[in-house]
Amino acid sequence: MSFRDNVVKARSHFIFLAALSVGLLMVIALENKIGENTGAKVGAGAAFASPMSAFDDVTPLPLAVVGEVSQADQDYARIAWRYFENNTDPETGLVNSADQYPSTTMWETGSYFVAIISADLLGLIEAEEAKARISKTLDTLSGMRLFDGILPNKAYNVRTAELVDYSNKPVERGLGWSALDIARLVGTLGQVMQHYPELASQVNALLDHWDLSQMVEDGQLIGGNLSDGELRRDQEGRVGYGQYAAKAMMLFGYDMYRAYDAEEHLMVKDVLGQPIPVDDRLHRNVTPAFVVSEPYVFDGLEFGFDARSHRFATAIYRAQEARYTETGILTAVSESHLDEAPYFAYSSVWGGGAPWAVMSFQGERLDSKRTVTTKTAFAWYALFGTDYAKELVTTLAPLGDPERGWPEGLYETDGSTNGSTTTNTNAVILAALAFRAFGPLIRAEP
Template identity: 70%
Template sequence: MSFRQNLINARSHIIFLVALACGLGLVISLEKNMPAEPTPTRSTARPGQPAEFSAPVARPAAIASFDAVTPLPLAHTGASRPEDLSHARIAWTYFENNTDPVTGLVNSADQYPSTTMWETGSYFIAVISADLLGLIDSDAAQDRLGRALDTLATIRLFDDMLPNKAYHTGTAELVNYANQPVERGLGWSALDIARMVGAMAHAQNSYPALSPKVAAVMDHWDLDQMVDSGQLIGGNIGENGLRRDQEGRVGYGQYAAKAMMLFGYDMVHAYDAEAHLMVKDVDGQPIPVDDRLHRNVTPAFTVSEPYVFDGLEFGFDARSHRFATAIYQAQETRWRDTGQLTAVSESHLDEAPYFIYSTIWGGGAPWAVMTFQGDRLDSKRTVTVKTAFAWDALFGTDYTRELVTALSPLGDPDRGWPEGLYEADGSTNGSVTTNTNAVVLAALAFRANGPLGRVDQ
């Protein structure tokens, strides 16, 4: 075969690698040069086009609080433990049990046939990680991802623009949060879709043959509808129809921005943590908190979730490494001071209200446990399996090893990993979900190979 023909055959892979390099270059450039409140012209940037800026202004004092944080060294990769493979098999069992054979979509919770784009993104990460760990082979991984991509390229969209906030995994139809069919839909979550976009980038990088299927999804979705002036924009149904709202607070916003940058989108404001950063002291650690409200009602939540995803998938940048270190160290300090194992993040529950945010800071107080609506529910704080495995893979401290050792007996070979242990009484939070089992797989793959986005299969 000629060199020219080889280039033609590899064109999709080459295009992706160029886009990936440009996106990562933009992340690095922004990390070094991000002003506190950049004032761009109204962006008309499309993939591959840079944003335009006016003169930079001074960085805020809040970010200086993290100068004294020494980033924890990352755990050594390539040093898997003997028990890792059995832990990974338990996590993969969840996906074997919950993948629809027709649509290729995966239930958000065990035997509950509904999903979001966030959880579908988690599934993609789980498949790639399972392949890296040798639980499935590459052909099986591509078959699974290809089936899901075919569905994502043909699903009915909210207002023919973007994926609805929820879908039935068996029919791929738009549903509400009770998993009941809804004609128009609920709107879209820009954060969820950005996570899915990042997961497709990882899939394309790992399996270049899937590039045409990824392109078909990207063509089907009108991603320009959720990007405006470097911000992520969600779509919500209000009393007067569709309302477009900025999405993303410190932590989640930067993680989602990195995902969108991989396809060349202007994410300058979404990546800028400093403009809305305030710092709260929690057990002697400076904790990054967004000064905007959650749902425009409740003080914003700081949880582990976006930071562990950032480290496992993309690899920390200088800023997120410091933020993650402080967030982790606050949890270890709480354990040292109280004797209570602490590994908190957003969590599903096995009883009403079924979902909570166990925060480092949230709702105006440290260690608050908040519902999505903003009610406090500290009785449901959970020592989460996914957070324990993730911190252990990233930092590998004596404390993280103790966390994993304490939670390891919870693994169910027939169902997967549950959410964790309720702090109040030590009973099991028995909800078994896509996100927890995906993070366990991603964490174990990280220990073996490093960040997912930097692995060459």
């Protein structure tokens, strides 16, 4: 048989080998592209590298539950509880989102429930007062008007329980619903039922009143947003917040398999030698996603870390400690209110495509507003109890006002006080102090 005949007979094998070679080159190219996105290097012949592999060498910091309430912790907690004494409306039972500002969201209402449970655990109030406060709020939540009769509006007037916009002005239809805010409240309702079984019937009646199925689709959270008078349904939740909210909804049996899966949209950025988990999607479909401490400290203080969130939280904390070690600048960053325009900012470990960016809702850089946040300092100290976290608390402790509560913290640029005083900050401080004595709130027992 001639050489030509042999080549003809073998042509199918050549085609297969050529296709295999092209396929191999495509796989290598894809892996290298993934490596670029995740910060991992993947070369020819290397095994496929999952973004999660970047956390293999992160040793979770041990938790720092001390098992008792010190006098200092009691004093700190009393300052935080004063905020709620000052800002709870006696008629509706709702709490101002910021000191003497009568507007609230479902997120902040959830924070109020966390504050009540923590205050009870710490002995600041009796169980009967805790139940009475929660019961009044549940009655209001059950009776107030919903957006399109479906779910709670994004904001409410604390005094009237009416639907409002973000400037606290009445709006007939509302703004839509925030699935993240509602999920955060749902998670705290699980904590309420754990600590006060007598209130379970009220909680169940409230959840029956809301159509939670409207905000869960294909294992993801779905928010409702008005656009030119039309309701638009958008996926909500990025890495960190998404997994925290998923845990909350799973308490009540909702399938959150995609929201809980951090890896689907995970990329990893190196910040001072630490792998930082970053979402590859845009925040609010506007700016590159950011990483703040908030969802991780909530997860640890309220639910208790899982293996993944413990590693993520450790890396995020260590990056902040490393920044202090390298620069001498105290660092405890998260989302926070501001006492001047634009009144809210995200102080990130990574955000907007860069480390340590501070951003507004619209994605404007506001690095001069970076705040050493009081809530983050107390939370890291409660969770990990490191010398650096202790130094943060020691530095911020003089800010506590026995007549008003704890402010947001110190502006990094000049050391002046960010005097905004809010529900979220004072609730996190109470939760942190309760955690030091009793561990995660959902299973804490006095």
